[in-house]
Amino acid sequence: MTAQELYQRLKTIQPGSVLCNYSMEACENMIPMINEIIELKKQQNAVIFAHSYVSPEIIYSVADFDGDSFKLSQDATKINADRIIFAAVRFMGETAKILNPHKQVLIPGPLTGCSLADSITVNQIEELHRIYPNHTFVCYINTTAEIKAQCDVCVTSSNVIDIFSHIENDKIVFVPDHLMGQNVQAELEKKGIHKEIVLFDGCCYVHEQYDPEMIRFFREQNPGLKVISHPECHPGVALLSDFVGSTGQMVQYIRNSPKHTPFLLLTECGLNARMQSEMPDHTFIGSCSMCKYMKSNSLSNILETLRHPEKALSIEIEDSVQIKAKKCIDAMFHYASL
Numbered sequence: 230m231t232a233q234e235l236y237q238r239l240k241t242i243q244p245g246s247v248l249c250n251y252s253m254e255a256c257e258n259m260i261p262m263i264n265e266i267i268e269l270k271k272q273q274n275a276v277i278f279a280h281s282y283v284s285p286e287i288i289y290s291v292a293d294f295d296g297d298s299f300k301l302s303q304d305a306t307k308i309n310a311d312r313i314i315f316a317a318v319r320f321m322g323e324t325a326k327i328l329n330p331h332k333q334v335l336i337p338g339p340l341t342g343c344s345l346a347d348s349i350t351v352n353q354i355e356e357l358h359r360i361y362p363n364h365t366f367v368c369y370i371n372t373t374a375e376i377k378a379q380c381d382v383c384v385t386s387s388n389v390i391d392i393f394s395h396i397e398n399d400k401i402v403f404v405p406d407h408l409m410g411q412n413v414q415a416e417l418e419k420k421g422i423h424k425e426i427v428l429f430d431g432c433c434y435v436h437e438q439y440d441p442e443m444i445r446f447f448r449e450q451n452p453g454l455k456v457i458s459h460p461e462c463h464p465g466v467a468l469l470s471d472f473v474g475s476t477g478q479m480v481q482y483i484r485n486s487p488k489h490t491p492f493l494l495l496t497e498c499g500l501n502a503r504m505q506s507e508m509p510d511h512t513f514i515g516s517c518s519m520c521k522y523m524k525s526n527s528l529s530n531i532l533e534t535l536r537h538p539e540k541a542l543s544i545e546i547e548d549s550v551q552i553k554a555k556k557c558i559d560a561m562f563h564y565a566s567l
């Protein structure tokens with residue numbers, strides 16, 4: 230890849246933070262790292278997975294697979310590589326490991342947590358099982374392998390409504406995102422599906438910060454504005470949005486919209502950056518909310534991981550947890566295919 234090619238991909242991204250400064254000079258400085266990463270990937274039969282929220286230079290230069298968590302979990306079932314470098318957070322690397330137990334999965338970023346996945350402990354879910362022995366346990370994919378191992382089925386933001394609709398039991402415990410849980414409940418009610426859903430109190434620190442006042446303010450300033458939000462946002466935000474969906478569904482909605490539509494995209498700023506690069510005919514305003522965990526992945530720590538894989542965080546999961554967590558993920562693939 231040349232600096233000019235990289236610059237063409239990145240030049241339309243508006244600086245919303247110091248991380249989004251894609252001058253030609255910045256691109257020239259990245260090229261030696263990118264070329265070494267590509268060379269080391271070949272030598273090690275390694276592939277790079279990148280979530281949509283990581284910095285766009287990773288997605289456009291070295292990633293073999295990119296997208297939201299559902300797409301990445303599907304991609305993880307199809308690969309033929311010895312090593313997976315997962316530029317995202319730990320729970321996503323765990324999903325890849327559960328689906329590829331014999332491959333090495335390495336996480337390059339130093340901040341591997343997630344405010345949502347880390348909000349529930351094994352003790353807390355065991356307690357919920359004691360209180361609700363007859364409920365079906367559903368977890369969001371943003372959970373650790375230990376939590377998945379204690380649940381019947383996991384869901385992503387792209388398939389949650391379909392999966393809830395297919396579950397026969399009317400009594401469901403959903404962990405850990407209470408905002409997404411409220412949005413799901415409202416959506417099911419609209420469809421005439423009545424479930425008794427017990428919610429936990431976790432949330433994503435990036436998505437919980439949006440509020441309905443912000444939407445009213447931006448609408449006044451920008452006539453014709455289309456507001457798109459993620460189901461991890463507050464229900465009041467979802468109510469005022471033109472569209473609510475996963476990152477993959479948001480991308481599809483934007484692709485299908487008429488040219489020159491102004492959008493307020495209420496999700497992590499990595500998706501804003503991608504859309505600015507891929508759809509320069511639209512305008513994307515405001516909302517530069519950054520996930521510190523996702524953004525701790527960088528070209529330099531991906532390169533370091535490939536140079537010294539023995540020093541990187543390698544995902545290891547106990548066999549008994551791996552087997553139960555895989556059942557939970559397989560149940561998601563099963564329901565999603567109905």
Ligand code: SF4
Nearest residue numbers: 343344345433435520
């Ligand atoms: S954006 Fe929220 S849910 Fe996604 S990794 Fe960051 S903290 Fe977790």
